[in-house]
Amino acid sequence: MSRRGKFIGGGLVILAALGYLVYAGVSQSVVYFVTPSELQAAPVPGKAYRLGGMVKAGSVKWDAKRVALDFVLSDGQASVAVRHKGTAPDLFAEGRGAVVEGTWSRDGYFTASLIMAKHSEEYKAPHDASQTGYKELLKTLRGGTQ
Amino acid sequence: MTYVPEIGYAATVAALVLAAYGSAASAVGAATGRPALRRSSERAAVGVFALVTCCMLLLIYAFLTFDFSVRYVATNTNRGTPFYYRITAVWGALEGSIILWTWMLSIYTLVAVAQYRRRHPEFYPWVLSVMLGIAGFFLLVMTIPAPPFERLSPIPLDGRGLNPLLEDSGMITHPVALYLGFTGFTVPFAFAMGALITGRAGDEWITITRRWTIVAWYFLSLGLLIGGWWSYHVLGWGGYWAWDPVENAAFMPWLTGTALLHSVMIQERRRMLKLWNLTLIILTFGLTLFGTFLTRSGIIGSVHAFSQGSVGQFFLGFLALVLLGAFSLMAWRFDRLRGQGELDSVVSRESAFLLNNVFLLAATFTVFFGTVFPLLSEAVRGAKVSVGAPFFNLVNIPVFLALLFLMGVGPLIAWRRASADNLRRNFLAPVLAGILAAGVLRALGVGNTLVLLCMGLVVFVSATIALDFYRAARARRRSGDGWLGATGGLLLRQNRRYGGFIVHLGILVVALGVAGSQAWSVQTETTLERGQSMELAGYKVRFDRLHGAEESNHFKVIGTFTVENGRGPLAVLSPAKKFYPQEQTPIAAVDYRLGFLEDLYVVLGDFAQDGSHATIKVQVNRMVSWLWIGGLVLTLGALLAILPDRRRPA
Numbered sequence A: 001m002s003r004r005g006k007f008i009g010g011g012l013v014i015l016a017a018l019g020y021l022v023y024a025g026v027s028q029s030v031v032y033f034v035t036p037s038e039l040q041a042a043p044v045p046g047k048a049y050r051l052g053g054m055v056k057a058g059s060v061k062w063d064a065k066r067v068a069l070d071f072v073l074s075d076g077q078a079s080v081a082v083r084h085k086g087t088a089p090d091l092f093a094e095g096r097g098a099v100v101e102g103t104w105s106r107d108g109y110f111t112a113s114l115i116m117a118k119h120s121e122e123y124k125a126p127h128d129a130s131q132t133g134y135k136e137l138l139k140t141l142r143g144g145t146q
Numbered sequence B: 001m002t003y004v005p006e007i008g009y010a011a012t013v014a015a016l017v018l019a020a021y022g023s024a025a026s027a028v029g030a031a032t033g034r035p036a037l038r039r040s041s042e043r044a045a046v047g048v049f050a051l052v053t054c055c056m057l058l059l060i061y062a063f064l065t066f067d068f069s070v071r072y073v074a075t076n077t078n079r080g081t082p083f084y085y086r087i088t089a090v091w092g093a094l095e096g097s098i099i100l101w102t103w104m105l106s107i108y109t110l111v112a113v114a115q116y117r118r119r120h121p122e123f124y125p126w127v128l129s130v131m132l133g134i135a136g137f138f139l140l141v142m143t144i145p146a147p148p149f150e151r152l153s154p155i156p157l158d159g160r161g162l163n164p165l166l167e168d169s170g171m172i173t174h175p176v177a178l179y180l181g182f183t184g185f186t187v188p189f190a191f192a193m194g195a196l197i198t199g200r201a202g203d204e205w206i207t208i209t210r211r212w213t214i215v216a217w218y219f220l221s222l223g224l225l226i227g228g229w230w231s232y233h234v235l236g237w238g239g240y241w242a243w244d245p246v247e248n249a250a251f252m253p254w255l256t257g258t259a260l261l262h263s264v265m266i267q268e269r270r271r272m273l274k275l276w277n278l279t280l281i282i283l284t285f286g287l288t289l290f291g292t293f294l295t296r297s298g299i300i301g302s303v304h305a306f307s308q309g310s311v312g313q314f315f316l317g318f319l320a321l322v323l324l325g326a327f328s329l330m331a332w333r334f335d336r337l338r339g340q341g342e343l344d345s346v347v348s349r350e351s352a353f354l355l356n357n358v359f360l361l362a363a364t365f366t367v368f369f370g371t372v373f374p375l376l377s378e379a380v381r382g383a384k385v386s387v388g389a390p391f392f393n394l395v396n397i398p399v400f401l402a403l404l405f406l407m408g409v410g411p412l413i414a415w416r417r418a419s420a421d422n423l424r425r426n427f428l429a430p431v432l433a434g435i436l437a438a439g440v441l442r443a444l445g446v447g448n449t450l451v452l453l454c455m456g457l458v459v460f461v462s463a464t465i466a467l468d469f470y471r472a473a474r475a476r477r478r479s480g481d482g483w484l485g486a487t488g489g490l491l492l493r494q495n496r497r498y499g500g501f502i503v504h505l506g507i508l509v510v511a512l513g514v515a516g517s518q519a520w521s522v523q524t525e526t527t528l529e530r531g532q533s534m535e536l537a538g539y540k541v542r543f544d545r546l547h548g549a550e551e552s553n554h555f556k557v558i559g560t561f562t563v564e565n566g567r568g569p570l571a572v573l574s575p576a577k578k579f580y581p582q583e584q585t586p587i588a589a590v591d592y593r594l595g596f597l598e599d600l601y602v603v604l605g606d607f608a609q610d611g612s613h614a615t616i617k618v619q620v621n622r623m624v625s626w627l628w629i630g631g632l633v634l635t636l637g638a639l640l641a642i643l644p645d646r647r648r649p650a
Helices: A002-029 A036-041 A128-145 B004-032 B035-064 B071-076 B083-091 B094-116 B124-143 B170-184 B186-198 B204-234 B245-270 B274-296 B311-332 B349-381 B389-409 B420-443 B449-478 B483-493 B495-520 B625-642
Strands: A030-034 A048-055 A061-063 A068-074 A079-085 A097-104 A110-117 B385-387 B522-529 B533-536 B539-550 B555-565 B568-573 B576-579 B587-589 B591-593 B598-607 B613-622
Touching: A002 A030, A002 B349, A002 B385, A002 B389, A030 A036, A036 A048, A036 A079, A048 A079, A048 A110, A079 A097, B004 B035, B004 B124, B035 B071, B035 B083, B035 B094, B035 B124, B071 B094, B083 B094, B083 B170, B094 B124, B094 B170, B094 B186, B124 B186, B124 B311, B170 B186, B170 B204, B170 B245, B170 B274, B186 B204, B186 B274, B186 B311, B204 B245, B204 B625, B245 B274, B245 B349, B274 B311, B274 B349, B349 B385, B349 B389, B385 B389, B389 B420, B389 B449, B389 B495, B420 B449, B449 B483, B449 B495, B483 B495, B495 B613, B495 B625, B522 B533, B522 B539, B533 B613, B539 B568, B539 B598, B539 B613, B555 B598, B555 B613, B568 B591, B568 B598, B576 B598, B587 B598
Parallel strands: A030 A048, A079 A110
Antiparallel strands: A030 B385, A048 A068, A048 A097, A061 A068, A068 A079, A097 A110, B522 B613, B533 B539, B539 B555, B555 B568, B555 B576, B576 B587, B591 B598, B598 B613
16 A cells, blocks of 8 residues: 555656646746737737737838848737847748737837748749749849859 | 549549448458458458559649649649659648558558458457548548549649748658658557457557557657758758647657557566556557647648648547547456556566656647647637747756656666665666766856756766666677677667667767757857858858859749858858749748758848848757767667567577
8 A cells, every 4th residue: 555655646746746847837938929909909018929910011121230120010900010130031021921929118119039920821823023023133143243 | 634633533432432341341240250251351451552552643643744733733833843842742731641641551551461361360350440440531531621633723824833841852751751650550559449349458469569669650750850850951940849739749649659669568578557558559549630630720820730621620520539439448348458467666667667658648748738728728718828939848858857867767677676786786887977977067167957967867878778788798798709799699689678779879869969959059140241251159151142043943042151160161051042933932041061069050031132241140050960860870779679579588
């Protein structure tokens, strides 16, 4: 019986430790998913958020010198200014969806530590207009480096 | 206008009918003892294999001939897609990966038929019935929610093209290995069901399927490793594991499969844990289905999740059916599942293995919990929340460190009850070695406690393995072999034990890689004018120029960067941005210089169109190579353990 007791006791200790770890893990790393309207309604500075919305057309400002990317995320009703140190990830573009992770600053903007751009799944035929765009680009590059 | 899609669809339906018939016939044959039915169901299994192979070949043919009248082909390829990627594009998305899965399952079924037709007449018909039933489910998915041969109208002139991220050689092997792993667990599962149905729920099925479990585990490990390599060298974030739902979905069955590999040894040796092992195999098989449900249903956002639709519901329904059926059978046979042995002492090999299982299951649970947490939280509290990598790391690091410790204890501690003498003899030196190593590293300036703990444990476990191997080889040498002969003889004759040790060594190397890369990698992001240099961790990276290039299906802007260290030039790296016509934004192509201790990893982030300046992300990733080396060691060990056991009674 005492052997059984040892196993049960040991099991309970492990279970309790695991429970504590999960509890601590959740409370330390939980991130609230909000839309720009929800964030604007009740922003809490310093709290970790995941903010999802559309990248507003014409709002993306890239400063290569400072390696700083500024843009506005919008959900149609409200919009939030986002600042990020670093380049945009693949698939990031104006008019497309993006999710950023970071915190709200008291000065009225969102500091993103991570940008996740969404891959669009719908069928799209190859775009002639954009192809010419790329060809132009290649021409400039070749001209610029020869 | 070809009739390939119609033939493909007809083959799918015919295979579905055959699988359903074969499954029923085999079960009825087993229940009524009519051998004619059994033979008929064997032929059905051959037929299913032939028809699914036919589907696979037809789809490959459609891809190679650019048959854009097939929606799946049009969505996943275009005229520029290079030859190799037209073949891998076959399993580049949902419909094709279901075919691949079904095809592998039909191969496993055939192998099981060939292997067990004569040997296990009691189990075998039920095994066949279960496997054909599962194949039937996948064929149903191919018929209704994910038909690969669906027509597209009007027929486009060109296809959309493969997801550019999948244009990588890793995509040839990664899905194949992963699915061979997933489907491999079907065989032990089918045997477990056969054991329950026939009431021979004892130890026989475990012995028969032990090697199958290792095979499945081997492929799953390989799949995970290649997946990590793909993530590292394609995605351009410098990491290999993101705790993404898709990765977790493949990792969970790996964890429970690992637990099973260990607990079967207890059942073989001590006739204990019968109920537990059945639960583990049901859980492992269930998790392979759950993973597909999770990633294909769109209920959880993921960078990998491809599509939404009713596929998720099919998998959820089937998963419910499988779990309900399996656990009902278990309840029915409950009285036959009592173990004969008993745990004698807390300090014994049995309890070390039991503890190993507890921790592996704990890890599975936390990964599961973290993955479905957003769903739970939304259902319970209505708040949309998620937990990311910090949660998984925080919770799993202690669990995995505990597992490392047990990895040293388990193989050497005595069965039943370990005496103080046994403990001293086996563990005193390794423990001292571990502590000494941690102390030396501390003195050398390693400040991170977790890294010190991990490295100390790695040295401890390595020392136990070395000690055991040295003793065994010495014993063989006494009987006349040289050291080399003794070593080779041990590896071959006790291949299961030493294959396991080699797997453990591989895990140790992987653990060092994880610890080192997490603790010591550095990165920076900066903009360079042409000719300008930046420095990071002793490397000097100079931006030389930008130029363009045209590939068959995309344009490429390539940056040229010269890398030097204090001693002289090292390499020229050419990270690029690839512009695919079907994508609105470019895709980054990383370039790197791999090294034993550190990799230099450069991503082209942004550039000026005139080539005057470029923004790059430079990372020095430390000890990442150890992951691949450890992975290789691990898979070699698993291969050794799969070999037929050549140990003979002395």
